[in-house]
Amino acid sequence: MTGPGTASPAALAALARAALVLLALLPLAACAAGPALEDRGQVTAAPGDSRHLTIGSAGFTESDLLAQLYARLLGDAGYRTSILTVANRELYEPALESGRIDVVPEYAATFADWLNAKTHGADAEPVGSPDLGATMKALRALATPRGLTVLAPGRAVDQNAFAVSAAYARRHRLKTLSDLGARNLPVRLAAGDECVRRPYCAPGLRKVYGIDITGIDPKGVGTTQAKRAVQQGRDQMVLTTTTDATLDSFGLVLLADDKRLQNADHVVPVVNRARAGGPRVAKALGRLGDVLTTADLAAMNRQVDSARRLPADVARAYLQDKGLTG
Numbered sequence: 001m002t003g004p005g006t007a008s009p010a011a012l013a014a015l016a017r018a019a020l021v022l023l024a025l026l027p028l029a030a031c032a033a034g035p036a037l038e039d040r041g042q043v044t045a046a047p048g049d050s051r052h053l054t055i056g057s058a059g060f061t062e063s064d065l066l067a068q069l070y071a072r073l074l075g076d077a078g079y080r081t082s083i084l085t086v087a088n089r090e091l092y093e094p095a096l097e098s099g100r101i102d103v104v105p106e107y108a109a110t111f112a113d114w115l116n117a118k119t120h121g122a123d124a125e126p127v128g129s130p131d132l133g134a135t136m137k138a139l140r141a142l143a144t145p146r147g148l149t150v151l152a153p154g155r156a157v158d159q160n161a162f163a164v165s166a167a168y169a170r171r172h173r174l175k176t177l178s179d180l181g182a183r184n185l186p187v188r189l190a191a192g193d194e195c196v197r198r199p200y201c202a203p204g205l206r207k208v209y210g211i212d213i214t215g216i217d218p219k220g221v222g223t224t225q226a227k228r229a230v231q232q233g234r235d236q237m238v239l240t241t242t243t244d245a246t247l248d249s250f251g252l253v254l255l256a257d258d259k260r261l262q263n264a265d266h267v268v269p270v271v272n273r274a275r276a277g278g279p280r281v282a283k284a285l286g287r288l289g290d291v292l293t294t295a296d297l298a299a300m301n302r303q304v305d306s307a308r309r310l311p312a313d314v315a316r317a318y319l320q321d322k323g324l325t326g
Contacts, residue, residue, distance in 0.1 A: 047149065047277025052080040056101040059087045061304045061311070062158060062243060062297060066105035066267065068315035069288055074103070076325050077284040089114055097146050102276040103285075108132065108153055109263035111270065112139035115146070130260040139268075149273040151282050153266035154289030156297045160200055160221075160262050161242045162189075163252040165230055176258040180237075181209035190217045190226035191239035201239060204261045227252060242294050245301035267292070291322050 053074055057067035064085075071081040084101055086092035093114075095101040109128025112135055116127045119142055127138035132153060140150050162177060169175070172183050180187065187205075195201035195216050205211040219226035222240035227250040229235040238252065247253065269285045271277055300318060303309045319325040 048272075048274040049278035049280060050079075050102065050275040052082070053102040053276055053281070054100070055081060055083050056092045056096065056104040057083055057085045058089070058092065058104075059085045061245070061301050063105060064311040065297070065300050065304065065315055068311045069292075069319065070103055070105065070269065070285060072315060072319055072325055073284045073288055074281065077280055079281075093118075096148060096270065096272055099272050099275050101272070103269055103271050103281070106150075106268050106270045107158055107265040108139055108150075108268045109135045109159075109265045111268070112142060115139070115142040128263045128265075130262060130264055132264040132266060135264045136268075143270065147273050149271050149277045151269040151271065152286055152289055153264075153268040154292050156243075156267045156289075156292045156294045157265055158241055158243045158267065158294070158297065159257075159265040161240055161244070161254050161257065162205075162237050163227075163230065163240050163244070163247055163254050164237050165233070166251050166253045168236060169253050169255070174255060176256040177205070177209045177211065177261070178258050180255060181205075181211045184212060185236070186212050186214045187236045188215050188217055188234075189213055189237050189239065190219045190229045190235040192221050193218045195239060200262055208259050208261045243298040243301055245298055245305045248302075249306065267297070287324055288319075291324065 055067045055070045055074070057063045067083050071083055074081050084095075086095060086101070089111075092101055092104060096104050113126045113128045116124050116138070127142070128135050136150065136153060143150050164174060164180075172180075172185065174180055174183070189195065189202065189205075191201060193216070197203065202213045202216060205213055217226070217229055217235045219229060222238070222244055224246075226235075226238045227240070227246070230238045230252060231250045237255075240247070240254075242254065244254075267289070269289075271281060296318065300314050303314045304311055316325070
């Protein structure tokens, strides 16, 4: 007889056979569980090619324009497309990882630093730099483990830039930031509060260009108030961006960053690899990257912001003008 806690000889034999089967299956189970922890950053699955692609926009003019350009080019390549506006990177990047969004226009150095902080903490040393090659290498290393593919960067760059009034530039014969540094002029800079400590702003202007920054007028980055302060002579220079669409209307001109103080924020498409990582998507969007310049992007921004044209109409006209669509 056997009690509740005692197995019969037949039961023991069955358990032994089951144990042998389990041992035989363990190598297969280990393989099915996926790569070891140290290998999880490697890409093992083939890139996907979904027929319907959702393009994300961050909701500001330039992002809306790029999303429209992407949608039209991908439509011409045979994809069904839709555009989803998600107001900030904290929301759209996880959606890109999960496949709810398939393609997003991004900026190389900014996105690299954002992913780096997400991966290694807010105090992580920045990986974006003025060197496009180094920035792209760092960005791809951070994006790949998240199931993202970073396509080739385009010619267009939207990075921090500095503008002065056209009259001020003529009077002092200024074309570059080096010219401004060489003139030994006192410069009050309209910018955000953080300009005091950010290396690309006041500290960098002093160190790299020798510009005498006498103070920061805290009016924000590229705001109407900041540009008006320079236009009216209360400040001598304003922090803005290379694709600012309204500089002309304030009589302002950019000074070239000839020593490359600013990071390489080239426009770059980022895709969900499992859904849009195939060569057809890369080819379709690469056609735009080869053509679109910083000046083109600024001109399109101007048409939307100043002339009040719809981003979809501006994007369509641009692609037709460049022979990129029918």
